[in-house]
Amino acid sequence: MIIILFFFFLEVQLVPRDEYDLSHKILVLIGESGVGKSNLLSRFTKNEFNHDSRTTIGVEFSTRTVQLNQFTVKAQIWDTAGLERYRAITSAYYRGAVGALLVYDISKHLTYESTERWLKELYEHADPHIVVMLVGNKTDLESLRTVPTDEGRAFAEKKGLMFMETSALDSTNVEAAFNEVLTGESSICKVKDPGSRIQDPGNFLQALAAPVER
Template sequence: MGSDDSYNFVFKVVLIGESGVGKSNLLTRFTKNEFNHDSRTTIGVEFSTRTVQLDNSTIKMQVWDTAGLERYRAITSAYYRGAVGALLVYDISKHLTYESAERWLKELYDHADPHIVVMLVGNKSDLRDMRTVPAEEAGAFAESKGLMFMETSALDSTNVEAAFIDVLTAIHRKVASREVTRGSISAVTLSAAASRVGAEAQEEPKRCCSSS
């Protein structure tokens, strides 16, 4: 394996959605293959990275997770800055978390690049007996908004890898095609943006993650 610096692209991907839908466990399942049964509500911002081989490119994926609680929304601008992908997560057993998807989508498009790749993710598919959001309904909503769609379970790993890799593949495809067009986002631009926002995030947990 090469060193952590041996990559062609850095892509920043954000996790958004209501508190308690499992964003943090999706993050740790994808980046560390871990699941924390006692995970607490995220306070402020956390991010982890994972390097992935895609076609002939080595891509460093920087995945950001933030609190879904209203009182932490002041971090919005810095959180979305430089993001080229987003997973909009809801809990398939809690319809209210799905109903808020449209609001989260509006916030995302208000702050992020209009070409951002977005996947609607119905998490906790292991709770199928408690389902309140039919996959067909969510899939139709995603299609109407031009989003990708997948159901996942951070608990048993179902589709977690596939969700992130599909988003990564779509980002890579967009970047490759846009590099030859006017106003394109180059790999260097993406890398610099991700590195810059990453550096900003280093201090964030120290400022906002102390217990109250």
């Protein structure tokens, strides 16, 4: 079955340096088709960029191990795509996620406009304490930019999200984006919108290392 919408499931295993036996956790990378999620994944896990990246069919995955503070993070990243009519099914994968990267293309304003809908769906199905970063991808297309940095940042501030702009093509901020969501150690915006969620990174790594109920 051919899929248009992409979901990336980052299954994280946090282990002290002398131990390799902690539970798995999940991060999700979500957003409209064509915003560059596959290449963000490829750049982070393999330091590669595919100029001929195509719509994902079925399920693919990549892994990478990262050292964060006293923890080793073993990430297994699942790339699952789905047509919009299957969103009710794929959204079930949000359950249990401890973090998410919500991606839009800075050169396509419609992909940015859809982020509020993606965020609403995420919050409907995910843990209430999920840490979310809004990611404006493809900064290498600066001359084609339709979403100003300040606009993206203001939306993130309003919703209590982390915010970063990236380029999978030239690697700008790709490492930083994944690592900040993994650790939760970002400067968090104070939110004026009482209906929004403030990301609290204080004990995020400890939460990641907590065992999963099975």
